[in-house]
Amino acid sequence: xxxxxxxxxxxxxxxxxxxxxxxxxxxxxxxxxxxxxxxxxxxxxxxxxxxxxxxxxxxxxxxxxxxxxxxxxxxxxxxxxxxxxxxxxxxxxxxxxxxxxxxxxxxxxxxxxxxxxxxxxxxxxxxxxxxxxxxxxxxxxxxxxxxxxxxxxxxxxxxxxxxxxxxxxxxxxxxxxxxxxxxxxxxxxxxxxxxxxxxxxxxxxxxxxxxxxxxxxxxxxxxxxxxxxxxxxxxx
Amino acid sequence: xxxxxxxxxxxxxxxxxxxxxxxxxxxxxxxxxxxxxxxxxxxxxxxxxxxxxxxxxxxxxxxxxxxxxxxxxxxxxxxxxxxxxxxxxxxxxxxxxxxxxxxxxxxxxxxxxxxxxxxxxxxxxxxxxxxxxxxxxxxxxxxxxxxxxxxxxxxxxxxxxxxxxxxxxxxxxxxxxxxxxxxxxxxxxxxxxxxxxxxxxxxxxxxxxxxxxxxxxxxxxxxxxxxxxxxxxxxx
Numbered sequence: 492x493x494x495x496x497x498x499x500x501x502x503x504x505x506x507x508x509x510x511x512x513x514x515x516x517x518x519x520x521x522x523x524x525x526x527x528x529x530x531x532x533x534x535x536x537x538x539x540x541x542x543x544x545x546x547x548x549x550x551x552x553x554x555x556x557x558x559x560x561x562x563x564x565x566x567x568x569x570x571x572x573x574x575x576x577x578x579x580x581x582x583x584x585x586x587x588x589x590x591x592x593x594x595x596x597x598x599x600x601x602x603x604x605x606x607x608x609x610x611x612x613x614x615x616x617x618x619x620x621x622x623x624x625x626x627x628x629x630x631x632x633x634x635x636x637x638x639x640x641x642x643x644x645x646x647x648x649x650x651x652x653x654x655x656x657x658x659x660x661x662x663x664x665x666x667x668x669x670x671x672x673x674x675x676x677x678x679x680x681x682x683x684x685x686x687x688x689x690x691x692x693x694x695x696x697x698x699x700x701x702x703x704x705x706x707x708x709x710x711x712x713x714x715x716x717x718x719x720x721x722x723x724x725x726x727x
Numbered sequence: 728x729x730x731x732x733x734x735x736x737x738x739x740x741x742x743x744x745x746x747x748x749x750x751x752x753x754x755x756x757x758x759x760x761x762x763x764x765x766x767x768x769x770x771x772x773x774x775x776x777x778x779x780x781x782x783x784x785x786x787x788x789x790x791x792x793x794x795x796x797x798x799x800x801x802x803x804x805x806x807x808x809x810x811x812x813x814x815x816x817x818x819x820x821x822x823x824x825x826x827x828x829x830x831x832x833x834x835x836x837x838x839x840x841x842x843x844x845x846x847x848x849x850x851x852x853x854x855x856x857x858x859x860x861x862x863x864x865x866x867x868x869x870x871x872x873x874x875x876x877x878x879x880x881x882x883x884x885x886x887x888x889x890x891x892x893x894x895x896x897x898x899x900x901x902x903x904x905x906x907x908x909x910x911x912x913x914x915x916x917x918x919x920x921x922x923x924x925x926x927x928x929x930x931x932x933x934x935x936x937x938x939x940x941x942x943x944x945x946x947x948x949x950x951x952x953x954x955x956x957x958x959x960x961x962x963x
Contacts (some may be wrong), residue, residue: 493947498810593944629946669963673909709799710827710865711729719952720854723959727906727944 492517494539494630495532496623497556508532508542510552514717518544518552532556561562566591566726567678569654573600573685575714581621586715588625588635590722595600596654599639600693602685608641647696660702663717664694668704669724671724681721685716728753730775730866730897731768732859733792743767744778747790752796752808754780754788769793769868771859798868801826802962803914805890809836809921810951813846817857819951824871826958832890834876836929844877883932891916896938899953900930907960917957919950 495518501508509519518524526544532554533539542554566665575583587595599608611617618637624658626632640646661671662682665713682689682697689697696703731754737744746754754760762780768790769775775798780792811819817902835893847853854873862868872881876882897907898918918925918933925933930940945955 586952589946589948589952612933628949631946650946673960690946710825711866712825713864716822716955719955720959723956727909 492521493531494517494627494632495530496535496627496632497532506518506556507545508554508556510554511550514682515552518547521605521647521719530554531630533562533626533630533688534558535626535632538562538634538635539630546569563591563630564592565593565633566722568592568610568676568725569594569596569658569680570718570720570723571596571680571682572596572597572714573683573689574603575685576604577612578608579660580607580610580612581617583715583718584618584621584637585625585628586718587633588622588717589629590625591629591631592722593633593635594638595635596638596640596646596677598645598646598669600685601643601690602687615640644696647700651680651700655701660697660700661721662689662694662697662702663706663721664689666704668706671705671707671721673724674727675725678726681718681725683718683721686714690712728863729767729835730863730868730941731766731778732863732868734957735766735768739789742792743781744792746790747786751788755785760886764934766775766790767866768794769798769862769866770794771862771868772870773868774798775866786837791899798864799827799877801869802958804828804958804961805832805894805914805916806954807832807918808950809832809834809919809925810843810849811841811847811921811961812840812843815828815950816843816846816848817853819954820854820855820857820873822951822954823866824858824956825865825867826957827865827867829869829871830874832873832874832876832882834882835879836921837879837926838923848874879930881930883905883936887916887936896933896936897957898925898933898938899941899943899957900925900939900940901947904942907941907943909956909960910963911961915961917954917961919954919957922950 497508503509515619526547528541528544531544538558539560540558542556544554546553557584570592622635658678660678660680731750733744739745760780762783764780766778766779774794775796776794778792780790782789806828859870894914894916896916
């Protein structure tokens with residue numbers, strides 16, 4: 492945790508917060524902080540700054556906080572991710588959140604197992620939890636939006652055109668594309684397939700919607716590694 | 728497993744292999760293959776190709792293999808990694824292996840906990856296991872070399888100059904550097920610090936050895952994410 496995220500309910504006065512639970516445990520056990528120490532804090536969806544610990548017990552911690560710094564710039568990127576298996580979903584959400592992606596669409600694809608849509612990791616609370624972990628890692632406060640699209644064709648035909656407006660679309664696909672470009676300025680919608688990849692019909696539908704195929708060379712990377720690799724090439 | 732790695736002891740005739748254990752379980756349970764199916768195979772440190780299953784039981788599998796393709800080009804990169812905590816070490820080794828890094832030096836640093844050097848994950852067998860998982864993921868056959876350097880100063884002063892010959896050195900450090908460059912042609916030695924980063928003395932020693940400071944912006948990424956990000960920027 493490189494940033495302690497605050498919410499309005501933590502405030503007991505204008506610049507005083509009172510924390511219990513997971514943040515308190517972390518400060519006690521990992522930071523091993525003491526009264527008087529300062530901790531980097533941020534308001535969820537707001538500014539960042541420092542908190543000075545004014546009291547600390549096993550039950551609760553109080554801090555005086557000063558929030559005066561803007562969070563890092565969001566990436567100009569929307570990620571369409573074919574729903575991964577639960578364990579990888581969890582990691583991918585943390586990952587995307589820590590990279591600065593602010594719009595994530597989890598979508599269906601032929602090779603997505605139906606059971607993945609029943610995963611408890613898709614609950615709003617569990618998704619929120621992973622996104623928060625990513626923000627705390629990266630020192631960011633802006634919570635990404637996550638949208639679930641359980642039907643491929645209606646999504647691509649009816650919702651995707653509005654999402655694509657004024658943006659470039661890239662679909663990561665090992666066959667028939669160009670190497671992933673570096674250091675572009677455009678807003679991008681990036682589609683990443685499931686394990687085993689999109690089927691040809693799906694790649695064609697995405698191409699009809701204006702997507703270009705890109706690849707990462709002959710090595711096959713895991714979904715979360717591929718996301719980091721593409722984001723890192725596209726932007727500074 | 729996107730590639731099944733073979734070793735000389737698997738061969739029972741010139742182009743016939745017999746497999747048991749983990750590869751067999753994977754073929755039975757994940758690929759759900761049958762006699763006649765083909766599987767992508769590669770000889771450890773050798774060529775890649777296809778294997779055709781000629782017999783398959785719960786006890787063993789036999790395949791006829793044809794190895795006629797070169798593995799992917801290695802990255803022109805040596806990674807110096809401050810020894811991470813065991814769980815992260817495991818993931819980082821898999822990661823570096825799947826990205827195509829062929830020389831990995833695990834080194835000491837002030838912020839590396841001494842106990843990490845006692846981890847069973849540092850045994851030759853465990854390291855080998857993680858590297859193999861990375862190769863199987865990426866479809867590569869060339870096993871990376873892993874070197875342990877338990878003392879920072881003797882390593883940097885006595886061994887590093889020879890490693891650095893004709894290469895550029897980059898140290899990932901959040902303060903005082905330039906943004907990580909993109910698409911370079913040079914051979915690189917990349918130093919990545921521990922959680923919390925290198926201490927100033929260590930960064931200075933690396934700078935004396937010819938390293939340049941680079942950063943990845945204001946977001947703090949985990950070691951394994953930072954490695955992927957830097958490799959992806961530096962090379963196509």
